[in-house]
Amino acid sequence: xxxxxxxxxxxxxxxxxxxxxxxxxxxxxxxxxxxxxxxxxxxxxxxxxxxxxxxxxxxxxxxxxxxxxxxxxxxxxxxxxxxxxxxxxxxxxxxxxxxxxxxxxxxxxxxx
Amino acid sequence: xxxxxxxxxxxxxxxxxxxxxxxxxxxxxxxxxxxxxxxxxxxxxxxxxxxxxxxxxxxxxxxxxxxxxxxxxxxxxxxxxxxxxxxxxxxxxxxxxxxxxxxxxxxxxxxxxxxx
Numbered sequence: 001x002x003x004x005x006x007x008x009x010x011x012x013x014x015x016x017x018x019x020x021x022x023x024x025x026x027x028x029x030x031x032x033x034x035x036x037x038x039x040x041x042x043x044x045x046x047x048x049x050x051x052x053x054x055x056x057x058x059x060x061x062x063x064x065x066x067x068x069x070x071x072x073x074x075x076x077x078x079x080x081x082x083x084x085x086x087x088x089x090x091x092x093x094x095x096x097x098x099x100x101x102x103x104x105x106x107x108x109x110x111x112x
Numbered sequence: 113x114x115x116x117x118x119x120x121x122x123x124x125x126x127x128x129x130x131x132x133x134x135x136x137x138x139x140x141x142x143x144x145x146x147x148x149x150x151x152x153x154x155x156x157x158x159x160x161x162x163x164x165x166x167x168x169x170x171x172x173x174x175x176x177x178x179x180x181x182x183x184x185x186x187x188x189x190x191x192x193x194x195x196x197x198x199x200x201x202x203x204x205x206x207x208x209x210x211x212x213x214x215x216x217x218x219x220x221x222x223x224x225x226x227x228x
Contacts, residue, residue, distance in 0.1 A: 043222045044202070104154065
């Protein structure tokens with residue numbers, strides 16, 4: 001799976017939007033972009049995934065750059081419950097094993 | 113609530129003990145996984161089961177023994193563990209094997225294991 005780069009940590013004020021960036025300059029045309037998050041003392045939780053088009057669900061939005069070399073996870077209104085480590089993961093449809101490579105992610109702090 | 117439950121949530125055991133971790137998924141999925149998460153390290157895949165058959169064993173020591181009696185239940189039997197085995201053990205499931213790039217995995221809350 002191709003490599004992703006994320007900032008180690010970010011802060012956001014409560015009730016404000018949060019934009020979590022992910023760089024994946026070596027992405028291939030068949031790589032899916034997945035986002036998971038892990039709250040303290042819990043297992044990872046699926047957030048969203050996409051291939052080329054922007055995606056929206058009840059948790060977040062995923063904005064994918066036109067060249068697909070970067071993407072942004074958007075939390076529209078941060079709450080204290082959104083404090084977690086956010087992982088950006090690429091999954092290659094052409095060469096995918098069973099494991100998700102989580103990396104070190106971005107630790108999001110939400111300030112009341 | 114992800115539909116994947118794990119018990120116990122916390123476990124302390126000595127190096128000579130035998131214990132088992134249990135995972136149950138209520139999602140009707142066909143594939144189940146055990147992961148290990150040590151402090152400051154990425155998740156490590158340990159075992160993969162598809163339709164109750166083990167399909168992957170990532171060089172895990174024999175002191176860890178998985179069992180999948182049916183597609184909803186997964187166990188990890190532990191014996192003669194070492195202190196370095198202390199970690200968060202996570203169970204996950206997916207509709208089918210995660211070889212499909214669009215497949216998502218659903219994780220349980222984990223069992224925090226401390227080996228003394």
